[in-house]
Amino acid sequence: MSSKEAPIKESPMCTTKGLGNYLWNDPPDENKWADCVHCGMCLESCPTYEQTGMEQHSPRGRVYLIKSVAEGKLEVNKQFMDPVFACLDCRACTTACPADVDVGGLIEEARGQIRQAMPLTGVKKAVNDLFLKGLFPHQNRLNAIGSLLKFYQKSGMQKIVRKTGLIHIMPKHLVEMEAILPEIKEPVRKKYKNEMVIKAKGKAKHEVGFLTGCIMDVMFSDINQSTINVLTRNGNNVVIPKNQTCCGALHVHAGDRETGRKLAKQNIEAFEDCEKVIVNAAGCGCMMKEYPELFKNDPEWHKKAVEFSKKVEDISKYLYDTGYEKPKAEIKTRITYHDACHLAHGQGIRQEPRDLLLDIPGVEMVHMPNADRCCGSAGIYNITNPEMAGAVLKSKMENVPEDVEMISMGNPGCMLQMALGVQKYGRNQKIVHTVQLLDWAYQKEDEWKNRGD
Amino acid sequence: MAERRIQSDDKHIQNLAAIVGGEHSILYHKEDLIAYDCDGFTLHKHLPKAVVFPKNTEEVAKLVKYCSDNQLPFLARGAGTGLSGGAIPINGEVIISLVRMKRLLNVDLENRRAVVEPGYVNLKLTNSISDKGYYYAPDPSSQYCCTIGGNVAENAGGAHCLKYGVTTNHILGLEVVLPNGEIIEIGKNGILDTPGYDLLGLLTGSEGTLGIVTKIIVRILKKPEAKQTILAYFDKVSDGSQAVSDIISAGIVPAALEMMDKIAIEGVEAAAFPVGHPKDIEAMLLIEVDGISAGINDQINQILDLCKKRNVREVKVAQNEQESNRWWANRKTGFGAMGAISPDYLVQDGVIPRSKLPEVLDRIQKVSEEYGLRIANIFHAGDGNLHPLVLFDARIPGESEKALKAGSACLKVCADAGGTITGEHGVGIEKKEEMRFVFTDEEIMAQTNIREVFNPNNLLNAGKLFPTPARCVEIKKERKVSHERRKVGTT
Numbered sequence: 048m049s050s051k052e053a054p055i056k057e058s059p060m061c062t063t064k065g066l067g068n069y070l071w072n073d074p075p076d077e078n079k080w081a082d083c084v085h086c087g088m089c090l091e092s093c094p095t096y097e098q099t100g101m102e103q104h105s106p107r108g109r110v111y112l113i114k115s116v117a118e119g120k121l122e123v124n125k126q127f128m129d130p131v132f133a134c135l136d137c138r139a140c141t142t143a144c145p146a147d148v149d150v151g152g153l154i155e156e157a158r159g160q161i162r163q164a165m166p167l168t169g170v171k172k173a174v175n176d177l178f179l180k181g182l183f184p185h186q187n188r189l190n191a192i193g194s195l196l197k198f199y200q201k202s203g204m205q206k207i208v209r210k211t212g213l214i215h216i217m218p219k220h221l222v223e224m225e226a227i228l229p230e231i232k233e234p235v236r237k238k239y240k241n242e243m244v245i246k247a248k249g250k251a252k253h254e255v256g257f258l259t260g261c262i263m264d265v266m267f268s269d270i271n272q273s274t275i276n277v278l279t280r281n282g283n284n285v286v287i288p289k290n291q292t293c294c295g296a297l298h299v300h301a302g303d304r305e306t307g308r309k310l311a312k313q314n315i316e317a318f319e320d321c322e323k324v325i326v327n328a329a330g331c332g333c334m335m336k337e338y339p340e341l342f343k344n345d346p347e348w349h350k351k352a353v354e355f356s357k358k359v360e361d362i363s364k365y366l367y368d369t370g371y372e373k374p375k376a377e378i379k380t381r382i383t384y385h386d387a388c389h390l391a392h393g394q395g396i397r398q399e400p401r402d403l404l405l406d407i408p409g410v411e412m413v414h415m416p417n418a419d420r421c422c423g424s425a426g427i428y429n430i431t432n433p434e435m436a437g438a439v440l441k442s443k444m445e446n447v448p449e450d451v452e453m454i455s456m457g458n459p460g461c462m463l464q465m466a467l468g469v470q471k472y473g474r475n476q477k478i479v480h481t482v483q484l485l486d487w488a489y490q491k492e493d494e495w496k497n498r499g500d
Numbered sequence: 501m502a503e504r505r506i507q508s509d510d511k512h513i514q515n516l517a518a519i520v521g522g523e524h525s526i527l528y529h530k531e532d533l534i535a536y537d538c539d540g541f542t543l544h545k546h547l548p549k550a551v552v553f554p555k556n557t558e559e560v561a562k563l564v565k566y567c568s569d570n571q572l573p574f575l576a577r578g579a580g581t582g583l584s585g586g587a588i589p590i591n592g593e594v595i596i597s598l599v600r601m602k603r604l605l606n607v608d609l610e611n612r613r614a615v616v617e618p619g620y621v622n623l624k625l626t627n628s629i630s631d632k633g634y635y636y637a638p639d640p641s642s643q644y645c646c647t648i649g650g651n652v653a654e655n656a657g658g659a660h661c662l663k664y665g666v667t668t669n670h671i672l673g674l675e676v677v678l679p680n681g682e683i684i685e686i687g688k689n690g691i692l693d694t695p696g697y698d699l700l701g702l703l704t705g706s707e708g709t710l711g712i713v714t715k716i717i718v719r720i721l722k723k724p725e726a727k728q729t730i731l732a733y734f735d736k737v738s739d740g741s742q743a744v745s746d747i748i749s750a751g752i753v754p755a756a757l758e759m760m761d762k763i764a765i766e767g768v769e770a771a772a773f774p775v776g777h778p779k780d781i782e783a784m785l786l787i788e789v790d791g792i793s794a795g796i797n798d799q800i801n802q803i804l805d806l807c808k809k810r811n812v813r814e815v816k817v818a819q820n821e822q823e824s825n826r827w828w829a830n831r832k833t834g835f836g837a838m839g840a841i842s843p844d845y846l847v848q849d850g851v852i853p854r855s856k857l858p859e860v861l862d863r864i865q866k867v868s869e870e871y872g873l874r875i876a877n878i879f880h881a882g883d884g885n886l887h888p889l890v891l892f893d894a895r896i897p898g899e900s901e902k903a904l905k906a907g908s909a910c911l912k913v914c915a916d917a918g919g920t921i922t923g924e925h926g927v928g929i930e931k932k933e934e935m936r937f938v939f940t941d942e943e944i945m946a947q948t949n950i951r952e953v954f955n956p957n958n959l960l961n962a963g964k965l966f967p968t969p970a971r972c973v974e975i976k977k978e979r980k981v982s983h984e985r986r987k988v989g990t991t
Contacts, residue, residue: 081843081895085542086836087581091621091645100553100599100619101527101535102580108535115534126531143644146839147772 067117071163073304073344075156080114082148083107089150092143094421094439095133103130106140106150113157123164131157133435135428136300137421138333138392151393152340158302178427179301183261183293184310190234193265197231219433223467234264235271236287245275245285252282253369256321256358258314258335260328261293263459270459273486274327274362280489281371285325291317296334300426304341311338312348315355324355327362327482329458330426333393335359361390362482363457367399374488376495377409382484383451384412385443385465386419387458400457400481407488413448420446424464436464444468453477455484512572513550516594519562520552525600527551536595539577540642541585543846543900544929548589551577553600557675557683557714560596564712565681567594568959575961576712578619578647582654583835583847584928586707590963596712598649604628605715613672615717618649625718634720637664640924641832652713655705657924659756659831660788662882664721666924668704675715676703679960687717702950707926708961710954724790727755728800729824732785732807732815733778737761740783741857743810744881747787748854750806752799757882758786758831761861763841764876764889771837773829781813785881786831788824834878835889842874842891844900848907849925850914854884863913864888871906873899885923886914908934932967 066074089106090096102108109130115121131154140150167175182188199205236259239245244254255278259271278285295310314335318324326332336359338352360368384404390396397419404410423429423439447454447468454465454476466478506517508528517526527533528550537545549572554560567574574594577587589595602619607629614625614636622643625636639658640646646656652674657666664670673687686699703710734740740759747754760768765777765784777784785807789799800817807815818824838845852860861877868875876889888910892903907930911921915937922931935944948966951958 082839084836084839084845085538086540086839087579087642087645088833088836089645090579090581100597100602101532101551103527103532103535105535111535112531121531121534124531126529130532145772145833145836148839 065160067119068122069116069160070123071160073156073159075113075117075153075160076343077117079149079153080110080117082146083110083114083144084146085111086145088145089140089143089148092139094135094137094139094423094442095435097442098435098438104133106144106148109134110148110150110153113153116157116160123160125165128161128165131161133432135388135421135423135425135435135439137388137425139388139419139421142392142419152337155299155302155304155340158300159304160302162302175301179298179303180306183297184306186234186236186261186264186292189261189265190237193231193234196265200231223471226467226470229266229463229466231266232268232272234268235259235275236264238268238272239275239287240289243286245279245287247279247282247284250282251284253323254284254286254321255323255325255365256286256288256318258291258294258318258324258326258328258331259287260326260331260459263328263331267459267462267480270327270480270483273480273483274325276486276489277362277366277371277482278325281366281369286321288317288321294331294334296330297426299334299341300428308341308348311335311341311352314338315348315351318355318358322358323365324359325362325365326359327457327480328460329361329387329390329393329396330460332359332361333389336394361394361396361399361457363390363400363403364394364396366403366485371403371485372489373406374408374485374492376488376491378407378484378488378491379409380453381411381413381451382453382455382479383415383448384418384481385415385422385454385456385461387456387461388419388421388425390457391419396457400455403481404455404484407484410484413451415448415454416446417443418446422461422464422468424458424460426460429464429467440464440468440471444472444474447474447476451476453479453484455479455481457481512570512594515566516550516552516563519566520554520559525553525555536577536580536589539580539585539587540583541588541928541930542844542894543904544585544588544590546588546590546592548595549592551595551597553597555600557677560598560601560712560714561677561681561683563594563596564677564679564960568680568957571957571959573959573962576618576649576653576708578650578653579621579642579645581642581646582650582928583849583925584654584707584922584930586654586926586928586961586964587650588929590929593961598647598712598714601649601714602647607720609634609720612720612722613717614720615715616648617715618652618713619647620649622646622648622651625720629720630723633723635723636670636718637721638667638670641835643832648716648718649713652704652716653706653708654926655924657880657885659758659828659880661885661924662757662880663753663755663790668701670719671700671704671716672719673717674700674703674713676711676713678711679955679957683714684711689717705926707928707965709951709965711960724755724792726793726796727788727790727824728796729818729827730785730787730789730800730803730807730815731818731827732787733781733813734783734785735781735811735813737783737861738858739810739812740785741854741881743785743807743812744857745854746806746810747803748882750802752789752802754787754803754882755790756786756788757880759877759879759881760784760786760831760834761877761879763874763891764834764878767837767841767876767889768830768834771833771840773826773833773837775826775830777830778813786827831878835887838876838889838891843893843895844891844903845876846890846892846903846907847925848886848888848890848910849922849931850886850888850911850919851921851923852884852886852914852917852919854881856917856919857881857884857886860886860913860917860919863917864910867906867909867913871902871909873903873906875906875910880923883923884919912937927965929964932963932965935965935967 423436
């Protein structure tokens, strides 16, 4: 400590809503850090600690900082914000922790306080508002962007922009991302907008609600289509409730818990009549299972959120638990599997997707070392913290086995980031979602049958 | 992290930053330093002056020389998982963090040795050579994240020390930066038992008070051909500890022989890696035997019989590696797991003659009652290394002090039973006063005299390992030192 800095305050400030130097409603939960005994078992699990070696960029350090603000030793300021916002929110520390400390929850609560203490200004605010408030919660606007992107790709404009060098007006990391934009197809919400229920093939055993996601349905509508195909093939009627919206994960990660609550309420109501809510994006699934966290101080909505969270299930786990038809057609390929953080660490789903993939005849799976290490996508982290995201991606790519043709995973953010990695490091793997492979196997089987007829 | 310039007028901060190559390798803001105000021992806290991250031995030497020339107290830190406070900057030290020196420099399977930098994580060494059939034996429970440099400083042990020995038995050579900035090598080329004094033995376990280790040559071992793990539940602690004695007396040397008591079991079962131990037993034994395949089953059967003779409630052999791994994960995360049943804990580290265990546990129970704090016990039963875990809540005024006293009382119990005050965690800040339980003032002074040879100005990790001088002889000595220090300071 340099001699100029203010001495540590002895007594915490007392306010009615806050806690210590957290002055706003919904401060980090004291009981969450009370579990941390500072043992350090989390250090090696943390990608940002691996990169920096600095303890304020480790789970233990972050928890300690968050606790220090409550104890009045630190204030909510820029120096405090840096490590809290540099967290990838990958939850690997939650897996490593012997005492089950909810580091992710603490980080999100602390971000909520930071955003209220230091509201974004200028360009950052404009960008934040545009994406998080103006875009993600509005499906029609997202679809419009999707159409624009489609036009950009199909009209030849993409080629022009790339050739003329116009593309270089963007920052480097955005240029890299432009290059891996998936081909935009029709969103499933548009396609099925007139169908109340998408009927199961054959006898219906269950009826499930399906979260189509915000970005997912624009950028990866083919994965949504595959999800519907796989669900209906296995005896599920699929309902896509009209008033569903973005899950709010990106807002909560960014510290905008108020918008997070708004979106959560809308989804809880939208899926009220569904017995199950099937999700194919690990980040969304994890967020929706954690809705109760957002309503700690609101008993009425907390209860609804608890009920709702029990209905949420990832597609791979749902298929695994309810049973699925093993595909008969062979897909001869060598693949590897990447554990999305919010699937493995966030929801404890590791074996189910692997088993699903291994049930496809011809699929050979090569082990990826550190498969459950974050790829650096982390929601929009790769846009907000490109330098760190790049470093994390580099060490991820070093672990991707050389001799595989595909990398399978269960989260769209990871898919974009891994596609970026493949492109950037001159690799040639195809990036696929677990359900896509399963869907392709079913399709191949049907082609067989048709030919046979 | 955004680029930032050094925002400090302090010339020392600027000069230190210049040595390590700029702002990405130094911390000096209060918010960044606070994570370094303690290590795995949380009852003493103090902010460091700065934390610096050297990349190589030369930078370490320059940093040390700078601190030494400018009379800045300094110390080395690894992962900060130490349990006795050895890396806590109680004098506002400059912390030299070695975590970025984390390379595995060389593996020499033929001569069964490896060369690592101090920030290399213990378990990574085993992981990187295990496919070739080798491993690094010392396995402290924090091996997932603790550094080998820290292991050398503390002479770390682990569950498998019973058969394979502690860190000092696996160190073949060291490169050390002395407190004046000079770089020396001890045990060159990793040749065993060089003539002259055993400096390797002296440095290993010196708790960072004699020098900063920058390179380590370690011994690596061939993995045992076969391995079996046994779990046994006892209704009485006395039966469990008697079974331990019986196993050792029968001439079996298990690779590990661990015990947990009722409260410890409650902790691990409430935490992240439960295995379903019954909650009403008083003692659990985890026993591992290893060696060549032939004969291992005889050993297993012999152990099963010995347990049955001591009224074991249930005893079983792990069916496969997964099951054994589950049992070990449950045991190895035992300390951290206390977080699940208590906001804070203080782990103690006494050593006792094995035969005294039931008696010692009774007396620890009395300490627990006297201070009104629960105490769990995790025990490396085979070598008599007992870890009483004092559970407390630091938010309750006065409870931290009470926990410290209870911990000290536990160590007194161990010392009185003919044992000692630390088996593997080191003395640090935590147990320095308790050194008086086992050493006379003269014996302590003899040791501080040795420290003076290496660390004459006591700038490196001062105030650790030995109690603050109580007698006039030592006070005189300290005066002399501080007088000398002043002299250096003015030149």
